[in-house]
Amino acid sequence: MNIRSKTSRRWRLSALPAVLAGVVAAALLAPASPAAAVAGPALETPIATLDAALNCPSSFQHPDREPVLLVHGTSSTADETWGWGYAPALRADGYDVCAVTLPNRAMGDIQVSSEYVVRAIEKINATTGRKVDxxxxxxGPMQIRWALKWWPELQSKVDDAVLIANPGHGLGGGNLLCVAPCAPAMHQFSVGSDFLAALNQGDETPGPVSYTSLYSFSDEAILPHATSPLSGGTNISMQSVCPGRVVAHFSFLYDAVGYKLVLDALSHPGTASPSRLPFGKCIDVNLPGVLPSEAVAATAVATANLSAEVLNATKTQNEPPLRAYAQS
Known part of the structure; x- marks a missing residue:
């Protein structure tokens, strides 16, 4: 070995500790990858039960579009809420559509039903390799927000969260009904509940998710109307888009303008923007494919189910206790 090669080797050996130190420092100072995000709490509901509640197409046929997950509301099921309107309309517009059915018609503990949404998002994301709308x-928006808040790893797996008729800061009707024992979920969406305090503490729109909240001043169920807007989200009243338009609580599920705003959010970066809707946007009444007779029939079913569940659902004297992960 000549002198030059020995010198070169000695330099490489002496420089090695400095090089390793630099690599370690770079690793420590580099921003964490999404995979390194803090994971949420373990799911307490059996995975097989959660998976059985999710209905997706046998294969995902639209790789150019993000898959959609639909989450229903109180006293309903996925099929009753979405099966006759939104699901077929979204499929016709080129989206792969999944829907999750929450347990006990969403009358039980929202902390439990939120696990169904957590698992649904994880499974759809893992199956498709794409973010989920x-x-x-x-x-339904309560489950979505609870999942995104307490399972922060989901925030990188969801693009759009579109909240329709969102009771996010509480309903006065819950307080009235829960003077007597009432369903656990009704305790939780009553104004002043521990659940709502935990849901709304800190950032109401965490992560890079695009949050759009659609609400209506003619919604008879979401009162006060100020309960719907989210701090940090895009909040759109139907009357700000179409002055004088009447959109009741259940008619949100077939209102043509509401559907156009949902499609706008899904098909553009960021949240929905009324300015992108076409001229004459307020002329249409029902979303594509929904006949007036179907809307009337579906509304009657929803009304009957709500009345039955308020009377017959399992009732408790008090709100379910907060899970340990949500206690500050």
Missing amino acids: VIGHSQ
Whole structure:
């Protein structure tokens, strides 16, 4: 070995500790990858039960579009809420559509039903390798927000969260009904509940998710109307888009303008923007494919189910206790 090669080797050996130190420092100072995000709590509901509640197409046929997850509300099921309107309309517009059915018609502990949404997002994301667009109606936005808040790893797996008729800061009707024992979920969406305090503490729109909240001043169920807007989200009243338009709580599920705003959120970066809707946007009444007779029939079913569940659902004297992960 000549002198030059020995010198070169000695330099490499002496420089090695400095090089390793630099690599370690770079690793420590580099921003964490999404995979390194803090994981949420373990799911307490059996995975097989959660998976059985999710209905997705046998294969995902639209790789150019993000898959959609639909989350229903109080006293309903996935099929009753979405099966006759949103699901077929979204499929016709080129989306792969999944829907999750929450346990006990969403009358039980919202902390439990939120696990169904957590698992649904994880499974759809793992199956497709793409972010998921999540749409919820009525109580559905509560499950979506609870999942995104307490399972922060989901925030990198969801693109749009579209909240329709969101009771996010509480309903006065819950307080009235829960003077006597009432369903656990009704305790939780009553104004002043521990659940709502935990849901709304800190950032109401965590992560890079695009949050759109659609609400209506003619919604007879979401009162006060100020309960729907989210701090940090895009909040759109139907009357700000179409002055004088009447959109009741259940008619949100077939209102043509509401559907156009949902599609706008799904098909553009960021949240929905009324300015992108076409001229004459307020002329249409029902979303594509929904006949007036279907809307009337579906509304009658929803009304009957709500009345039955308020009377017959399992009732408790008090709100379910907060899970340990949500206690500050």
